Amino acid sequence: MQTVKMVVTGPFSAGKTQFIQSVSEIDVVATERKISSNEERSVKDATTVAMDFGRITVDEDLVLYLFGTPGQKRFDFMWEILSEGMLGFIVMVDSTRPETFREARSILETFRAYAPTPYVVVANKQDMKDAWELEDMRHALRLDPKVKFLSCVSTKRDSVKTILLELLYSILEEMETGG
């Protein structure tokens, strides 16, 4: 059995677990714990502390694993471990929480430094009324125009599929240009 993996990362409550849940053929193996901090609990009740794990079987010989990282910086020791051997990574940003944009940029830079693998940046929760516009977010995140920055609603499977496909196209493109 051959396996490959992709990593879904981003700040706390960006929607990483939901993203994986939307396409995984198994219930996501989540390492969630109840949140003790009042500030974080006002956003959600439980959070990923080690990783999320989803699976998509391609055929009898090939399986794609999706790993979600914990969002909080205090769990960043897990990031490098999870990034080892990834095909590519997705940085999720909550479009409704500009206070997390700086952290998203920091996570992106951290993962870029880990490995020269392709990545896409995703503006999640674009269906919410207070979501920032993509172009404004691109500026706020200081993304190079060449970086794929995509709109997403992680509760919708089609939206998640589009993101995964875009990342795979980038991987393929990189393989072709890189020889």
Place this chain on the structure above:
Amino acid sequence: MALRGNLRDFTITQLLNLINLAGKTGTLVVDGPTDQAHVAFLNGKLAFARVGNEDNRLATLLHRANKLTANQYRALVERAGAMTDKELGLLLINAGYVSQEDILINLQEHCSETVRRLYTWVEGSFRFEADLLPPEDRINVRLDLENLIIEGSRHLREWEQLQDEIPSLDMALKFTDRPLQNVNLNVEEWRVVSYINPKNTMKQIAGANKMNDLEIRRIVYGLLQAGLVDIVRPEGVTVTPSPKMFPTRDKEEQKSLVNKLIGRIRSL
């Protein structure tokens, strides 16, 4: 238990806070990236500070502060070289060259400045030597630590923010399309700018300019905010992709595998 450890785990500000609260007497010895610092305390108050082998004799400090002329300084070094700072201080006050206040203000400022320099040390180790008292031949100050701790906390916040913005110094910089015209940069910034090239990592630029991690991050952050540079992966550095990425080394098989993944995702 000996008070010793690593600056990554325990910052200078945290150490000052501990020394202040415990009212400690002794010397904090910090082995930083390039130098060793000695900071002495008496009952939780800053008494003396020195980095490396720098000349911090009273005559030198007063000369630097323009309290002694070049001629006076030269004469003191020649004729009173063997005098302790305490003896020299008394002599200068009695001769009417300086006041007691001049001496204290300059020594306090020097000690505070030395501690401030330590805030930029994020790598290194420390130990607190309770038996190592402030040097007796020097004039010891008695500076409350509270203000230095508040200043240190500000530095710490800045350091944390800069680390968030620029997590890795192993990346390189490239200029954006914005021209550098009409931009007012200081000497340090120009020195960094002169090395900006996708082939040079930020670590290399810092090394070439003898800057520490905080100083290079501070300058790069300013350039990033102004939209003048972008962070890029260094050119010419061959990064071997992890062998775990693909179950096969064959390029064609790898492409076929990615195409299979694309097909499967489309069919979901």
